[in-house]
Amino acid sequence: MEYILNYTREELNSLLKEGGFPAYRGKQIYQWLYTKHVDDINEMTNLPVRLKQWIMDNYICSFPKVIREQVSKIDGTAKFLLELVDEQTIETVLMFHGGKAVKQRKTLCISSQVGCPIGCVFCATGKMGLKRNLSAGEIVGQILAVSKAHGKIDNIVYMGMGEPLLNYKSVLKSIKIITDEVGLNFSSRKITISTCGLVPEIKKLSEEKIPLTLAISLHAANNELRNVLVPINKKYPLEDLLQAVKYFINKTNRKVTFEYILVKDLNDSISHAKELAVLLKGLLCNVNIIPANQVAGTAMKRPNGRVIANFAQMLQSKGIETVVRSEKGADIDAACGQLKASTNGND
Ligand code: SAH
Numbered sequence: 001m002e003y004i005l006n007y008t009r010e011e012l013n014s015l016l017k018e019g020g021f022p023a024y025r026g027k028q029i030y031q032w033l034y035t036k037h038v039d040d041i042n043e044m045t046n047l048p049v050r051l052k053q054w055i056m057d058n059y060i061c062s063f064p065k066v067i068r069e070q071v072s073k074i075d076g077t078a079k080f081l082l083e084l085v086d087e088q089t090i091e092t093v094l095m096f097h098g099g100k101a102v103k104q105r106k107t108l109c110i111s112s113q114v115g116c117p118i119g120c121v122f123c124a125t126g127k128m129g130l131k132r133n134l135s136a137g138e139i140v141g142q143i144l145a146v147s148k149a150h151g152k153i154d155n156i157v158y159m160g161m162g163e164p165l166l167n168y169k170s171v172l173k174s175i176k177i178i179t180d181e182v183g184l185n186f187s188s189r190k191i192t193i194s195t196c197g198l199v200p201e202i203k204k205l206s207e208e209k210i211p212l213t214l215a216i217s218l219h220a221a222n223n224e225l226r227n228v229l230v231p232i233n234k235k236y237p238l239e240d241l242l243q244a245v246k247y248f249i250n251k252t253n254r255k256v257t258f259e260y261i262l263v264k265d266l267n268d269s270i271s272h273a274k275e276l277a278v279l280l281k282g283l284l285c286n287v288n289i290i291p292a293n294q295v296a297g298t299a300m301k302r303p304n305g306r307v308i309a310n311f312a313q314m315l316q317s318k319g320i321e322t323v324v325r326s327e328k329g330a331d332i333d334a335a336c337g338q339l340k341a342s343t344n345g346n347d
């Protein structure tokens with residue numbers, strides 16, 4: 001049986017037509033799923049009994065199941081362990097930004113794969129290897145499962161488990177579904193895709209001309225160091241990566257984010273900052289510094305606050321827009337690079 005969340009509205013309409021139902025029923029089903037966050041067919045009260053039965057006979061109609069929810073005592077960040085239909089599990093993280101509760105914005109960090117094959121040395125997901133790609137419906141389903149309990153989400157970032165551009169087709173389809181005005185109605189400007197730097201896919205994405213935010217996990221400004229930290233750099237070195245980023249900017253006119261993990265004594269010196277400033281000079285971009293989060297099995301340490309501030313200041317003094325990303329959910333292992341979907345707590 002097919003997963004109903006895998007269809008765009010147009011596809012659902014034509015399936016219904018083939019099944020002998022009027023196409024407008026597609027819109028109704030879409031609204032139940034995407035605006036009312038209802039996945040129980042029996043609650044879809046405006047559908048005729050025959051149609052409900054047809055859906056039940058032919059399609060799996062359920063959101064990923066929340067099997068664990070951990071809430072940070074520090075900042076309210078919530079980490080969800082979600083179970084998919086084949087019992088694989090993934091993690092999704094809900095973060096809150098901004099001051100007073102009424103003004104708080106919610107960002108959901110979603111996964112695109114179960115595990116990841118890239119193997120960056122600092123990343124817990126990378127240590128799992130790749131189990132499988134997620135389908136478009138499983139990607140979108142994370143938003144629905146969380147929204148059902150926690151209300152409307154403001155921003156979506158593809159920064160959870162997996163490398164989104166290795167699952168290009170499903171990720172693109174998920175964006176189509178997320179931005180459908182009859183459903184979740186997200187502006188693509190509220191969507192960020194983070195990649196370790198797959199050059200052909202960045203070029204392909206540029207051609208789609210979707211005004212989303214592209215984030216590049218850079219972490220080093222020279223090939224020697226980046227080869228060690230992000231092994232895909234051996235295949236797509238910095239020169240090629242930067243060229244692909246320029247192509248994206250040309251096609252979309254969107255500012256690109258460069259993520260830079262700051263690791264103690266490895267890439268955190270003032271000369272590293274200067275090297276980074278030279279590499280990015282003149283590009284329509286900003287830098288997100290991510291002080292390294294501790295992952296078991298790696299010797300990577302976070303530099304102290306002064307080193308982090310000096311690094312950021314050096315970039316700013318060279319005219320590079322820079323922010324230091326604040327750590328979220330430190331007490332529940334929900335921060336960047338810590339997701340690994342274990343069912344037995346945080347170990
Ligand atoms: N695969 C994609 C998206 C998921 S990772 C990518 O690599 O971009 C999201 C971000 O978390 C990336 O910038 C990644 O490099 C970063 N990250 C991974 N492990 C980390 C760690 N231990 N500390 C801080 N950031 C980490």
Ligand code: SF4
Nearest residue numbers: 116118119120123126
């Ligand atoms: Fe994969 Fe991203 Fe982790 Fe690297 S940082 S192993 S690309 S999830």
